[in-house]
Amino acid sequence: MKEQSSLESSEIFQLLYAIPDPEVPVITIGELGVLRSVDWVNGQLNITITPTYSGCPAMFAIEAEIKTILKENNITDFKLKTVHFPAWTTDWLSDDAKKKLSEYGIAPPQHSSQIKHLRPDEVSLQCPFCNSDKTHLTSWFGSTACKALYFCDNCRQPFEHFKCHH
C-alpha cells in the first residue's frame, strides 16, 4: 500500500490555490474564490470548490488540474466536492486580484456596496487601456459567463468587464 502524502492540508491548499483560472489565466482559482477548502479527514483529503456561475464550463478543467496536482504529490485517497453554498460573489476578489485583471485588459468588478441595486449600469467604468471613464456598456453578456462587453469612447477600444456578482 502506498503511503499517503505527508503534506499538511494548508500546504496542499497553497499548491491548489496557485492553479490559474482556465478562462482568465491572470488570476488563480484561489484568488477567484473557486477553491473553498482542503482538509484531511481520517486519512482522506476532502477538497471543496464552488462554481462562479452555475454553468461555468471551466469547472471541468479546474477539476482535472486539481487531480493532476494531487497525483503529482502522491495523494490518491481524496474526495473532490462541488458546493453551492455560500454562493460565489465577486466581493471575494482581493484588491491585488482586481489590479491583475485591470493590467490584463479586463475592467475589474466594483465592490457590491458601490452598486445601485436596480441601476447597475449607471456606474461609470474606467477603460483598462487609457483609464478614461467615458465608456459605455454594449452587452451584459460576453465571452464567458462572468464578463460583460464595454466600449471606450475615448480610445475607441472595446473591452471586457468582470461583472460585479453579488
Added chain:
Amino acid sequence: MNKDLFEYTLRLGDTSLILSQRLGEWCGHGPMLEEDIALTNIALDLLGQAKAFLAYAGEIEGKGRNEDVLAFHRDANHFRNLLLTEQPNVDFGFTIIRQLFVSTWQHYLYSELTHATDKNMSALAVKSLKEVNYHLRFASDWTLRLGDGTEESHQRVQAAVNELWNYTGDLFEIDQVDEALLKLGIAADMKKVEASWNKHIRQVLNDATLSVPEINNFMRTGSRKGVHTEYLGFILAEMQFLPRAYPDAKW
C-alpha cells in the same frame, strides 16, 4: 425518500433544462453577435442550474440516477418542465417574450425559495437567483425595445404575447406536492409569486405599449402531471439521441 421534494426539485431542474436546450438552438443564428452570445450565455446559466437541481433530485431519490441519467434517459411523460419552456423559438421577439415570462417567474419563485427550510433548496435558489436577475433584465429591456420599436417589431411581439399567454396558467398551477412542501416551509407560495409576476409583466408590457390578452382566455396546463405539448418529444429526440444510441459514449 421525500417523494414530494424529489418531484418539486425535478420540476425546477426540467424547466431550466428544456429552456436551455431551446435557447441553445439560437447558437450561431442570433440577429446580432451580442444577442447571439447573450442567448447562449443564458442557456449556459440555465444548464448549470438544471445540472444542480437534477443532481439534487437524484440524490433525494437515492436510486443512483444522476443528472445525466435524469436528463437523457426519461421519456416525455416523465418530464416536468413548464409548457412555456418547450414552445418553439419562432423569431427573436417570440423568444424574448417566452424568456420574459419564464425569467420573471423564476425571479419571484427563487426569491421565495431563498427562505426554504431545506438547506440545499435555499442554496440553489440563492445561486440561481443571481443569474436569473441578468436574464430578467435582458428580457425586460428587449421587450421594451421591440414593443415600442417599429410597427413590425411591435406586431411580432404582440403576437407572441397573445399566443404564449395561454401557457401562463401553467406557471401557477399547484397540486398536493406544493401543498405538502409549503407546510414544511420548503415550497414557494405560488399565490405570492403569481401576484408579483402579474404586477411585473403588466408593468413591462404596458411600458412597451403592448396589451395584455383577456384574462378569461383558455389556459393550457399539464406540466405537473407530465402532459406536454407535441414539441417536447421533438426536443428530446434531438437532445437524447447520442446517449441513447451510444449508451457508453464518453467525451
